Amino acid sequence: MKKQQMFMMALMLGIILSLSACGTARAASGTPAMTTGEVQETMLQMTIGETKVKVNWEDNDSVKALWELCREKPLTIQMSMYGGFEQVGPIGTRLPSNDVQTRTAAGDIVLYSSNQIVVFYGSNSWAYTRLGHIEDQDAAGMAALLGNGDVSITFSMAEAE
Numbered sequence: 001m002k003k004q005q006m007f008m009m010a011l012m013l014g015i016i017l018s019l020s021a022c023g024t025a026r027a028a029s030g031t032p033a034m035t036t037g038e039v040q041e042t043m044l045q046m047t048i049g050e051t052k053v054k055v056n057w058e059d060n061d062s063v064k065a066l067w068e069l070c071r072e073k074p075l076t077i078q079m080s081m082y083g084g085f086e087q088v089g090p091i092g093t094r095l096p097s098n099d100v101q102t103r104t105a106a107g108d109i110v111l112y113s114s115n116q117i118v119v120f121y122g123s124n125s126w127a128y129t130r131l132g133h134i135e136d137q138d139a140a141g142m143a144a145l146l147g148n149g150d151v152s153i154t155f156s157m158a159e160a161e
Contacts, residue, residue, distance in 0.1 A: 044070060045158040046109070046134075048119070048145045054136040055109065061096040062111050062129050066155060069093065074156035077117055079146075085122025087146045089153065091115050099127040106139035108132075119153065121146040 044067050046055050057063050069075055069091075079087035086104075097114040104110060108120045110128035118128065121142040137145065145151070 042157045043160045045156050046132075047154045047156070049151050049153075051145060053134045053145075055132045056135050057132040058130050060098065060129070060131075062098070063131055065095045066131065067157075069095075070155045070157055074154050076152055076154045079117075079119070079151050079153055081146075081150060083122075083124070084147075085124055086118050086120045087151060087153075088112065088116055088118050091117060097129040099129050101125070101127050102130065104128070106142040107134040107137055109134065117153070119146060 044055070044057060044063070046053050066075075075091070077089035077091060079089035082088045092115075094114045095111055097111050099111075102110070103123065103125045104120045105123050106121050109131040110118045110120075111131055112118045112126075112128055114129075117131070119134075119142075121139070134142065
């Protein structure tokens with residue numbers, strides 16, 4: 001377990017150093033990818049079931065690590081309902097975290113315990129690392145997307161609009 005944590009820390013340090021060395025690193029929602037001599041904007045896209053949602057991503061190390069995780073291929077997470085106000089699912093790896101006591105609302109996306117994504121359709125108060133907020137759904141829309149049984153969410157890369 002300790003070797004795995006050290007490996008992940010070394011990997012994250014390498015990613016951060018390589019991004020800062022190229023001089024083109026941006027917030028996770030607008031990190032450029034080079035294609036045939038021109039810069040193409042890419043962003044982290046989230047889909048709940050079959051519904052793409054618009055997310056205002058935080059500018060932090062956790063989101064940057066999630067972006068890197070999804071850069072090569074989409075990441076699909078099987079979520080489970082919990083407590084009647086959230087969906088929770090394992091990422092399959094640990095991301096850097098900076099948990100702080102926080103009050104969440106419908107549409108909030110957080111990292112829990114460094115290895116689980118939580119998406120809220122209600123509210124809660126706990127220590128989380130904020131990842132983002134779904135902007136194009138209100139509380140009723142979030143309840144419709146998440147409140148009727150387990151769902152899958154997918155994080156993928158998309159060209160910025």
